[in-house]
Amino acid sequence: RSTSKGTSPLPPGPRAIPLLGNILQLPLEHQHKTFAKWGQKFGDFIFAKFFTTPVLILNSLAVAQDLLENRSSLYSDRPYFALLIDIVGWYPATPFLTYGDQWRRHRRWIHMWYSEKASLLKLRPILRKETLTLLLQLIETPQDLSQHIRRYAAALVTSSVFGRTITSWDDEYFQMTERAIHATTEAGSPAATLVDFVPFLKYLPSWFPGSAPIDKARSVRGIVRNMIDSPYENVKSAMCQGSVKPSLVASLLDANAHHISREDEEDIKGVAASIYSAGVDTTAVVLNTFILAMVLHPQVYKKAQEEIDRIVGRSCLPSLEHRHLLRYLDCMIQEVYRWNPPVPLGVPHRLTQEDSYRGYSVPTGTMIIPNIWRMGHQEEVYSDPKAFDPSRFESLDAQSGASKDPRQFVFGFGRRICPGRHFADEAVWLAIAHIVATVDIAKGRDASGKLITPAARFCSGFTSPPLDFICSITPRSTAAVKLVADELGSMDNEEPGNSDS
Numbered sequence: 001r002s003t004s005k006g007t008s009p010l011p012p013g014p015r016a017i018p019l020l021g022n023i024l025q026l027p028l029e030h031q032h033k034t035f036a037k038w039g040q041k042f043g044d045f046i047f048a049k050f051f052t053t054p055v056l057i058l059n060s061l062a063v064a065q066d067l068l069e070n071r072s073s074l075y076s077d078r079p080y081f082a083l084l085i086d087i088v089g090w091y092p093a094t095p096f097l098t099y100g101d102q103w104r105r106h107r108r109w110i111h112m113w114y115s116e117k118a119s120l121l122k123l124r125p126i127l128r129k130e131t132l133t134l135l136l137q138l139i140e141t142p143q144d145l146s147q148h149i150r151r152y153a154a155a156l157v158t159s160s161v162f163g164r165t166i167t168s169w170d171d172e173y174f175q176m177t178e179r180a181i182h183a184t185t186e187a188g189s190p191a192a193t194l195v196d197f198v199p200f201l202k203y204l205p206s207w208f209p210g211s212a213p214i215d216k217a218r219s220v221r222g223i224v225r226n227m228i229d230s231p232y233e234n235v236k237s238a239m240c241q242g243s244v245k246p247s248l249v250a251s252l253l254d255a256n257a258h259h260i261s262r263e264d265e266e267d268i269k270g271v272a273a274s275i276y277s278a279g280v281d282t283t284a285v286v287l288n289t290f291i292l293a294m295v296l297h298p299q300v301y302k303k304a305q306e307e308i309d310r311i312v313g314r315s316c317l318p319s320l321e322h323r324h325l326l327r328y329l330d331c332m333i334q335e336v337y338r339w340n341p342p343v344p345l346g347v348p349h350r351l352t353q354e355d356s357y358r359g360y361s362v363p364t365g366t367m368i369i370p371n372i373w374r375m376g377h378q379e380e381v382y383s384d385p386k387a388f389d390p391s392r393f394e395s396l397d398a399q400s401g402a403s404k405d406p407r408q409f410v411f412g413f414g415r416r417i418c419p420g421r422h423f424a425d426e427a428v429w430l431a432i433a434h435i436v437a438t439v440d441i442a443k444g445r446d447a448s449g450k451l452i453t454p455a456a457r458f459c460s461g462f463t464s465p466p467l468d469f470i471c472s473i474t475p476r477s478t479a480a481v482k483l484v485a486d487e488l489g490s491m492d493n494e495e496p497g498n499s500d501s
């Protein structure tokens with residue numbers, strides 16, 4: 001176990017076998033838990049091999065910060081995701097781009113639209129309108145909870161990226177993108193399929209035994225291409241007709257109007273589709289996890305409602321200006337992020353040049369996997385980590401509060417950190433604050449009227465939504481419903497994304 005130069009040893013890790021490496025020791029599901037178990041034996045950073053690819057698993061925030069942040073010039077590349085890029089056709093998608101000029105260009109565009117303070121302020125009317133729509137839908141058809149949450153997350157993205165809102169689950173564009181995302185997820189997560197490690201497999205013909213998963217991935221290509229092309233073409237033709245609404249795509253087309261090359265167009269499309277695929281699932285996971293946690297912990301929900309009633313009152317709805325006053329609500333949201341991080345293993349990074357760390361050598365090309373789930377479940381940092389308990393954040397002073405805030409890791413690290421995090425965090429906060437202020441959440445009942453306690457269980461995969469559960473959602477009062485309906489009505493004449501308020 002030493003590097004090519006033979007100077008320092010490789011970091012500790014489970015024994016690998018030739019060709020397959022440690023792949024046989026990996027379970028198909030919830031791999032973050034296996035990596036956490038390996039950590040008990042090998043420590044916070046573990047060296048493994050997936051087939052012949054060297055892999056470094058980071059099991060603590062301190063190690064992730066040391067490497068991915070403090071040495072970000074070395075650790076910001078991505079492994080090549082052959083299945084998603086070459087077979088499914090996700091190109092040029094920001095999360096999969098190698099570290100270089102094209103990626104920098106994508107990041108600049110996303111940053112401009114979703115991170116600069118002035119841009120975030122411009123997006124607030126979209127957030128407000130979609131939050132109110134979410135609430136009305138929850139009140140009208142609470143049984144469709146997860147559809148409403150997904151529509152909310154998707155509408156935020158499509159309004160800001162294409163200037164096109166999604167008002168209902170049946171929306172044609174929404175259904176098309178959902179099919180593409182679903183098909184992609186079915187095809188495989190980044191760095192989780194055989195083709196990612198043995199790229200020549202992508203050339204296997206369909207008649208070859210064992211090629212079925214690759215064939216399935218091939219069949220998705222058309223749907224994904226349609227998702228990437230068609231909304232972009234719609235914005236373009238709306239621009240020609242002079243009927244375009246403000247959006248990221250419209251602003252990029254405008255900025256490049258004098259001369260737009262094929263590469264420019266592909267980059268704009270890639271950024272737009274990436275934002276949808278990166279932003280919708282993740283935001284929906286947080287909101288679904290929040291609802292599940294509230295069904296299981298009614299005392300937490302009651303305490304958050306009491307805080308909102310005391311600080312905001314019941315005659316108006318909360319707004320982002322109240323955020324710094326609602327301390328318990330913030331603790332609750334932090335606990336939601338920590339309890340079930342939406343992307344438990346992040347998106348892998350890649351080391352571009354051999355490095356040494358704490359006396360060990362890490363070879364060039366190592367795939368770096370931050371175990372975000374484990375960072376939120378470290379006993380030494382969060383006692384009784386399985387428990388959902390917002391009070392763990394309540395008594396912390398500013399300094400230790402900041403050092404334990406899960407938002408330090410759930411959005412990833414270094415130069416690859418999620419560029420939509422500020423927008424996502426505002427969207428999550430606003431939706432949760434409004435839900436707390438206007439509806440009651442409780443256990444649902446089965447057909448025989450018996451109360452059902454859902455299990456705190458989460459799907460295994462790239463993201464970690466809770467397993468399906470039922471619950472009861474009812475308005476807190478008729479006055480609350482009227483507040484929501486009146487405010488939404490008053491926004492009808494406002495142009496989304498076009499206000500400075």
Ligand code: HEM
Nearest residue numbers: 094095278279282283342343347411412413416418420424
């Ligand atoms: C709660 C919601 C969200 C969570 C938890 C989340 C989490 C993450 C994580 C863990 C990464 C990988 C970072 C890394 O490589 O270290 C990431 C990347 C990314 N996210 Fe998010 N995200 C969320 C919402 C969003 C939204 C709303 C957008 C768009 C507006 C977005 C756009 C992206 C993009 C484009 C990347 C790829 C960045 C790159 O490779 O340079 N995300 N996100």
